[in-house]
Amino acid sequence: MANFSPPPGTADIFPAEALRWQRLESVARAVFSRYGYGELRTPMFEYTEVFQRGLGDDTEVVQKEMYTFLDRGGRSLTLRPEGTAGVMRSLLNTDVLNGVEQRVYYQGSMFRGERPAAGRRREFHQIGVENVGRIAPELDAENIAMLMHFLEELGITGASLRLNTRGVMADRGPAGEMLRAYFLPHLGTMCPDCQTRFQRNIWRILDCKQQACRDVVAGVPDYLAAYSADSRQYFERVLRALDALKVPYEEDRFLVRGLDYYVHTVFEVTHSALGGQSAVAGGGRYEVFLPEASRPAPGVGFAAGVERLLMVQDALGAGEIPAEGADIYLIGLGEAARMANLSLSAELRRQGLRVELEVEDKSFKAQMRGANRSCARKTLIRGEDELARKMVVLKEMSDGSQQEIPEEALLRVLKGEGVC
RNA sequence: GUGGUAGUAGCUCAGUUGGUUAGAGCGCCUGGUUGUGGCCCAGGAGGUCGAGGGUUCAAAUCCCUUCUUCCACCCCA
Numbered sequence: 107m108a109n110f111s112p113p114p115g116t117a118d119i120f121p122a123e124a125l126r127w128q129r130l131e132s133v134a135r136a137v138f139s140r141y142g143y144g145e146l147r148t149p150m151f152e153y154t155e156v157f158q159r160g161l162g163d164d165t166e167v168v169q170k171e172m173y174t175f176l177d178r179g180g181r182s183l184t185l186r187p188e189g190t191a192g193v194m195r196s197l198l199n200t201d202v203l204n205g206v207e208q209r210v211y212y213q214g215s216m217f218r219g220e221r222p223a224a225g226r227r228r229e230f231h232q233i234g235v236e237n238v239g240r241i242a243p244e245l246d247a248e249n250i251a252m253l254m255h256f257l258e259e260l261g262i263t264g265a266s267l268r269l270n271t272r273g274v275m276a277d278r279g280p281a282g283e284m285l286r287a288y289f290l291p292h293l294g295t296m297c298p299d300c301q302t303r304f305q306r307n308i309w310r311i312l313d314c315k316q317q318a319c320r321d322v323v324a325g326v327p328d329y330l331a332a333y334s335a336d337s338r339q340y341f342e343r344v345l346r347a348l349d350a351l352k353v354p355y356e357e358d359r360f361l362v363r364g365l366d367y368y369v370h371t372v373f374e375v376t377h378s379a380l381g382g383q384s385a386v387a388g389g390g391r392y393e394v395f396l397p398e399a400s401r402p403a404p405g406v407g408f409a410a411g412v413e414r415l416l417m418v419q420d421a422l423g424a425g426e427i428p429a430e431g432a433d434i435y436l437i438g439l440g441e442a443a444r445m446a447n448l449s450l451s452a453e454l455r456r457q458g459l460r461v462e463l464e465v466e467d468k469s470f471k472a473q474m475r476g477a478n479r480s481c482a483r484k485t486l487i488r489g490e491d492e493l494a495r496k497m498v499v500l501k502e503m504s505d506g507s508q509q510e511i512p513e514e515a516l517l518r519v520l521k522g523e524g525v526c
Numbered sequence: 527g528u529g530g531u532a533g534u535a536g537c538u539c540a541g542u543u544g545g546u547u548a549g550a551g552c553g554c555c556u557g558g559u560u561g562u563g564g565c566c567c568a569g570g571a572g573g574u575c576g577a578g579g580g581u582u583c584a585a586a587u588c589c590c591u592u593c594u595u596c597c598a599c600c601c602c603a
Contacts, residue, residue, distance in 0.1 A: 111576095111594060166601055170527075188603085216603075221527070223597060232603055299600080315600085364602060374602095385603060411603030439561060470561050478563040489561060503563075 115220070115228025125427050126416060127231075130260065131213060134233045137256045138211045141248070143235060146210035148192040150217075154182040160191030160394050162366025164307055171218040185217035189234045190367070194394040194403055202239035202403050211235040213412075225383035225414050234389075234409035243340050246371040246391050246406045247347030253375065253387055253408050254353050260415060261424030262377070265386065268358040269373035271341040272309075272390070273333040280332040282308055292322045312360040323360060330359070337370065344371050367392040371406065377414075379421035386414045431481025434520070436463035437473040439489035446493060447486070450516075457517065477503065486516075 112118060119127060135145070154174050161168050173185040186192050189212050197208050213233040220226060235252065237245050250267065257265050273281060285308050289296075293304060297316040304311065312323055330338060348355055355373075363372045372390035380386070389408025395401070419425035436451060438444035444465065451461045462480050464473045477485045487499040487508075498516060501508035511519055 114594070171601080218602080219527095220601070221599095222595085223599090226602075230603065234603090382598065383602070388603065409603060414603060437562085469556085471563080472556080474563040476563085482563095485563080487562075491561090499562095501562075506563080508562085 113228070115222040115226075117227065117229075126419075126425060127412065129425065129427065130412060130415060131233070133259050134211065134213065134256060137252065137259050138235060141209070141252050143209040143211045146193060146196060146212050147214075148189075148196045148212065149186075150215060151183045151185050152192050152195060154184040155397050156191050156195050157184050157187060159397050160194065160367065161188070165366055166364055167218065171220055173217045173219055186215075187218045188216055188365070189214075189232055189409055190236060190365075190392065190405075190407060191394060191396075193234075193236050194238065194405065195396055197236075197238050198396060198399055198403060202405075203399070203401060205239055207237065207239040209235075209237050223383065224381045225411070225417060227413065231412035232409040233412060234407060236405050236407035238403060238405035238407075241391075241404045243343035243371075244347045246344045247351055247353070249389070249406045249408060250348060250355075250371075250373055251351040251353050253389070253410070256410070257375070257386075257415075260419060262386075262415065262418050262422065264379070264422075265375050265377045265418075267353070267355045267373060267375050268361050269344075269355055269371060270358050270361040271330070271333075271337065271344075271370055272362070272368050272372055273330075273337040274369050275393075277333040277337050281329040284327055284329050284332050285309070285311070288325075288327055289322065296322060309362045310364075313362050326359075328359070340370055363388060363390060365392075367394050369393050373408070375410075377418045379418050380414060383414065386411060386418060429481055431460075431483065432462040433459045433482070434461055434484045434486055435477035435480060435482035436461065437470070437477065437485055437487045438464070439470060439487075440493075441467070443488050443490060443493050446488070450486075454517075459520070484520075 154172075157172060158168055163169075167187050172187050175183060177183050193210060193212060197210070200206065200208055202208055211234060214231060215229050216232050217229055219228060222228060235249065237249055250269070254265075254267065272278075286304070289304060289308065289311060293301060296304075296311070296319045297314065300311045300314050300316070300319050303314070311319065312326070314320065314323065330341075345355075345357075361372060361374060363374070368390045370391040372388075374388040375386050376384040377386050378384065387408050387410035389406070391404070391406040393402035393404050396403075416425070434454065436447040438447040444463075444467075447463050448465065451463050454461045462476075462482060464476055468476070474485070482503055485501040485503060487501060488497070492498055492510070496513045497510050498513055499508055499510050500516070500519065
């Protein structure tokens with residue numbers, strides 16, 4: 107029924123699936139809280155310049171993927187394409203610029219106008235974390251460790267962590283020159299994209315997937331040598347802290363990342379169970395300079411793709427949720443019995459039981475089928491006869507056994523059998 | 527954005543070289559005697575064959591347009 111399909115790249119999440127989302131979210135909450143993080147909920151849209159300035163005008167995201175619109179007051183607003191910029195905008199209302207640390211996580215929809223593909227939607231969901239206000243290599247490492255811990259709790263094994271350092275802004279000049287000098291003579295053999303990257307953002311050449319470009323990139327000089335001693339030492343300390351935290355990693359000099367705000371540490375977690383889009387999470391240390399701020403705000407964080415995490419769990423057979431039926435299904439024969447069941451349902455639900463019942467005048471067989479379909483553990487049956495004698499029949503669905511008990515003993519029996 | 531793929535019942539799909547009331551499995555509903563589910567059996571409901579236009583005596587089947595899906599590139603989560 108294509109008529110009722112949602113807009114391209116969006117999806118409806120039905121209850122059975124939503125259960126998995128909820129579980130994933132609660133795992134995130136549980137893990138992050140152990141590291142002192144609380145949830146920050148920011149708007150789904152911001153002033154456009156928050157992203158323009160925050161992410162960098164030259165980024166792919168800002169240039170051609172944002173959902174930007176004018177509101178009725180003529181303001182230019184943009185549906186958030188990622189979480190960090192909005193979080194920083196929000197935290198600028200605190201003391202982060204004076205070195206006061208904020209630990210927050212966020213979750214929710216992000217919007218990017220891309221062509222949908224496996225693991226890529228226009229509305230997708232991220233769970234992300236930001237540690238803002240302080241600069242210390244150990245914080246970078248702890249952040250990464252928390253991400254790996256989160257994946258572990260989700261039952262995601264076999265993920266691989268790659269990391270690199272982007273140095274600070276002052277390192278980009280000398281290191282960029284080194285790259286420019288190296289790439290210039292090879293430009294002729296490289297892809298058109300890289301030709302423009304050479305002009306606009308030479309670093310992006312490093313993670314070009316074209317074979318011809320990769321061949322050239324393979325011989326790139328060690329640009330870390332052009333970084334300042336401080337920057338190199340910062341990265342060293344990140345690595346040592348990761349060792350101390352027992353987090354396995356792999357250094358990757360070609361890892362850059364598409365957002366301009368990164369400095370020092372950048373990292374990405376991929377999983378081979380995924381296809382074209384193999385990144386499940388990514389992040390790094392950043393400095394976000396928002397309009398009207400006196401100076402850039404420092405932080406370190408990551409974002410994980412919820413859909414992708416779920417896909418990996420699928421592939422690994424992790425995170426399966428057993429079907430949960432009602433605790434008890436009420437069957438009533440005759441108007442009076444059904445009415446009695448209706449009021450009983452209210453009472454049992456207040457006791458915390460999951461109760462289902464048939465309210466229409468259906469045959470006994472049809473009602474039993476209903477009980478079976480809903481995977482109910484127990485069925486309560488009563489007709490006019492039982493009603494008159496104030497008795498109910500309690501049936502155990504797994505083995506079909508049943509017993510007749512007094513109405514007033516019902517709760518006691520259910521409690522005795524651990525149903526509630 | 528570029529390229530490829532597909533679009534038939536709630537779901538997964540079949541539909542021969544265009545030919546009469548478009549099928550299957552699963553699911554759903556109702557029964558298989560008076561109050562007992564899951565298995566089995568019988569019957570039933572449910573489709574403007576994604577949409578629009580065209581060719582034809584005749585189109586789910588051919589042509590055009592359009593929308594949507596999935597996938598790759600790209601980019602990233």
